[in-house]
Amino acid sequence: MILELDQGNTRGKWRLLRVAPAGVSQVVTRGAFAPGPWWSAEHLPDAWFQHRPTRVRCGNVAGAQVAQQIATRLQQEFAVPVAFARVSPECAGVTCAYQEIGRLGVDRWLAVLAAFARDSSPALVVDCGSAVTLDLLGDGGRHLGGYIVPGLGLMRRALYADTDAVKVDAVFSRGMPLVPGMNTEQAVNHGLPLMVLGAVEMAQRELLRQLQSVSGTEAAAPRLLVTGGDGAFIASLRQTPNHSVVEVVDELVMDGLAYADLAEI
Structure with missing residues (x-):
């Protein structure tokens, strides 16, 4: 056990x-x-x-x-x-992009290891937690680096702390339309996930650009794996008829433990 x-x-x-x-x-x-x-x-x-x-x-x-x-x-x-x-320079077929591997969050590394173990094709791995992390996984298990942005809760708390009139309760529901807000509550509750989706979209574009730069030909849309506490909500907002299929994997980080280098303390 x-x-x-x-x-x-x-x-x-x-x-x-x-x-x-x-x-x-x-x-x-x-x-x-x-x-x-x-x-x-x-x-x-x-x-x-x-x-x-x-x-x-x-x-x-x-x-x-x-x-x-x-x-x-x-x-x-x-x-x-x-x-x-x-985190190690190479593990389970994945090579780490970080020059200082100790600075890469182990949760990000575990999610990338699990994503590669599921399917060795390129992927964008998005973990929607306190922060939103976006890691690019290229061909051959090459980790290509990533991005870190505030999560929904952090962004909301920043508005509470540093503004006077933008203090609203969270009203989120899966699949909600992100139309422009007609009042402050809507503007905030639609704007925060829009920020996350914008980061996802730009990270996908960058991954696709790098894949096409290496191959010299048009590359297929990479997979998009989403995890974390807000992962299912964020994934429900994406409309992807011409984009990669979204996979929501609730326990992607724990899945990576089976492939990681482990050490006792």
Whole structure:
């Protein structure tokens, strides 16, 4: 039984996998924590004790101190070490574009590894969380770098903090039309996802430009994989009759743990 953790800046998600003798993994149960230090809570999820993990692997972007606290708590509860994913120059057929690999968020790396493992063709990998990250994956598993922009929540909080009259509640629904707002509420609630979609569109154009520059011929539209807490919402807003098919993969980061370099602390 393997416990997998995806510890983000805001919250953590988890799932328990049962690995069959043939190596096929089956998700037994999954869950998510409320924002905050779950590793300090009096009680951990009951499922962890019902299906006691014999291995733990984790993708953590919340810093070294959080990693140490997670490792200590799980060692105390289950007497198993925690293996943390790390970014490496090359892994599972993917080469990292960053010159300083330690500066690339491990969640981005895991999502790219999982995207390549699903299909080795080029892709744009978009993680819509506290920040929105967009990573370009070219031919042959070449990571081509990426972009980081504020997520929907961060953009809204910036408007709250730095404006007087633009303080509105979030009113989002999947598939909502992003027509120009006829009042401040609409202007904000349509404008924020429009910003994210604009970043996605420009990143797709850049990936396609690079693919065509290398091949010298017209390239097929790359795949678009979307994950993260706001991923399904953002994906529902795209109209893509002449663009790449959108794949929403809720646990893309955790999927990447199976392919990553792991190290205990």
